[in-house]
Amino acid sequence: MSETGFVLDPRLQADTRPVASLALCEVLLMNDTRFPWLVLVPRRQGAVEICDLPASGQALLWDEASQASRALRAVAPFDKLNLGALGNIVRQLHVHVVGRREGDDAWPGPVWGSGPARPYGEDALEPLLARLRDELARVPR
Amino acid sequence: MSETGFVLDPRLQADTRPVASLALCEVLLMNDTRFPWLVLVPRRQGAVEICDLPASGQALLWDEASQASRALRAVAPFDKLNLGALGNIVRQLHVHVVGRREGDDAWPGPVWGSGPARPYGEDALEPLLARLRDELARVPR
Secondary structure, eight states, rough: OOOOOOOOOOHHHHEEEEHHHHHHHHEESSOOSSSSSEEESSSSSTTSGGGGGGGHHHHHHHHHHHHHHHHHHHSSSSSSEEEEEEEEEESSOOEEEEEOOOTTTTTTTSSSSOOOOOOHHHHHHHHHHHHHHHHHHHOOO | OOSSSOOOOHHHHHHHEEEEOOOEEEEEESSSSSSSSSEEEESSSSOOSSGGGGGHHHHHHHHHHHHHHHHHHHSOOOOOEEEEEEESSSOOEEEEEEOTTTTSTTTSSSSSSSOOOOOOOOOHHHHHHHHHHHHHHOOOO
């Protein structure tokens, strides 16, 4: 399974803004002010389940999810991290990294299916993306 | 962080039945006929976030989640695997491994917060636990 032919799912593309490209994954910011929320998408065309990646790819995916978690925590402190790989709607393999705050709009339920996103204003989005990129460049790989 | 003093959270204990003890995790079956659903709990007292485990423990956790996924698929075929580590309600670190079928009771939404469990009858539970144990013993570690 190679990087050749990888195309980001159009729904993921519509719901997010690109943050950074790590060794395996595209890191995207969900455009939803309700939750600090990153999505990691391995650049492997046709991957649906985590087991579709070779063992080394699975390990790298979780390393990058951990790296994304640390960056997210530095930029938007949270009480509890939620990690999820669902894919019931968008089949392209992707992992959610979501910072949860007690009393947030979906607390203590899951963010998935919790209603429509509340997009960032452009004024807020660019500085947030810049800070996430700085943190992702800083954290040990 | 050691195994000493590990006690399974009472809510997890009430909602599940024990399947097996792997090198790191207790594997539990959620007592809910609506979804084939395993929960993995690392025997590490005080662990809340995945990053509370050392890197080797994190790698083992994902290996065991993968092993549990294969066992679950062998026993109860599904269309899509859902993996999640939430912990908004029960803080003790645990990972959900859920087999989803198109049209199941929560499809395409998440299983978390999808209403009350429908427990297995004892007649169905014991054979299912036995099959899961067989599969967990069989799959390569």
